[in-house]
Amino acid sequence: MREILGITNKLCEALQKKDQDIVNACQLIRSTKAQLLDYRLEGFDSLLKDVTTFCDKYEIEVVKMEDEYVDPKNRRKKTNITNRHHYVVNNFNTVLDMQIQDYERRFNEVTTNLLMLMNCLSPCNSFSAFNKQNLLDLAGMYPYDFNIDEKDKLKYELGHYIYNMKDDTPFANLNGVGDLAKRMVETRKHIDYPLVYRLMKLSLVLPVATASVERSFSSMKHVKTDLRNRMGDGYMNDSCICFVERDLFQQVSVEDVMQRFQKMKSRRQQL
Incomplete structure (x- = not known):
């Protein structure tokens, strides 16, 4: 073992x-x-x-x-x-x-191919992994999200998309598909390329539905232990969020937390 x-x-x-x-x-x-x-x-x-x-x-x-x-x-x-x-x-x-x-x-082979096709959306190294045919194949794996007409339009939209992205300074030096999607929203490019943006959102769902979910279930073992096995769903959900996203919560000061609870309702004593 x-x-x-x-x-x-x-x-x-x-x-x-x-x-x-x-x-x-x-x-x-x-x-x-x-x-x-x-x-x-x-x-x-x-x-x-x-x-x-x-x-x-x-x-x-x-x-x-x-x-x-x-x-x-x-x-x-x-x-x-x-x-x-x-x-x-x-x-x-x-x-x-x-x-x-x-x-x-x-x-399996289908899952591995899906991951490889998703990588064609990566903006790293000036969109060096971009491949139009692979992205069209990726869209074909989502028949309920892209109809026949949209798949045909996507082919031309991808051509305009990659041409403009490589020459657009705000899209240089991005680290992943997540950063690319955020930058598209900030620059309102998601309105100009709605089908490409839809493909990005579908691609971003897969990692969230695999690794992130596995991490969340692993965190439950630390939060809901044998000594706290009667924890309610609401309290467990809040505790798990704090545990999973602890990097973000470390940036929140104790004073801000105290003020938040103080303003929720009137209390006999000042926190």
Whole structure:
């Protein structure tokens, strides 16, 4: 389990970042899958060597891999398999297959392609990742948000959009799609390019619906503990917001909080 968690830890940390680059996340997904597959095919011998070294160091008896496996629940019954077969097939491969299947379910080819297509909206390096055909394919993955006429208009709108964005100084040196969407609203470009802006909003929903939600559920474990398991939904929601967005709340002074509560209603004593 230490080896498996070591392989998957990098991807888990990356998905928890709010400003994670999409291309980097896709590359980490592919490399994590590949390493798990390699470990499944070639990792048991190295694991057995480490276990044997550990057992020799602390004088623990090691079973011989070539001997017949004995079921501890029914020692009299013949198993007709070796210890190596039991530990490789029934334990090692089973655990890794569960991990690999879970990654395939969560990060299938469609999801990975969607993430790669989303990256074409990135404004980094003067919109170097822009690709009109990929963005049209991305719009095709949202049939309920773009009808046939809008998809046809989007093709021409993207041409005007990229031409103007590259020459517009306010859109230089942006760090992500989120910053790009904010700048479009500030400059009222979202009115000139409504279909492109709609595509941006759809793209921004996906990270919020994955990593942000996972972070929120992880935060609930810290807020609603065994000692506070009867917490109401309203209080838990407020506490979770404070915990998840603690970077923002650290900028709020204690004095401002006290004044806020003081003005909510009349109190006998001044806070």
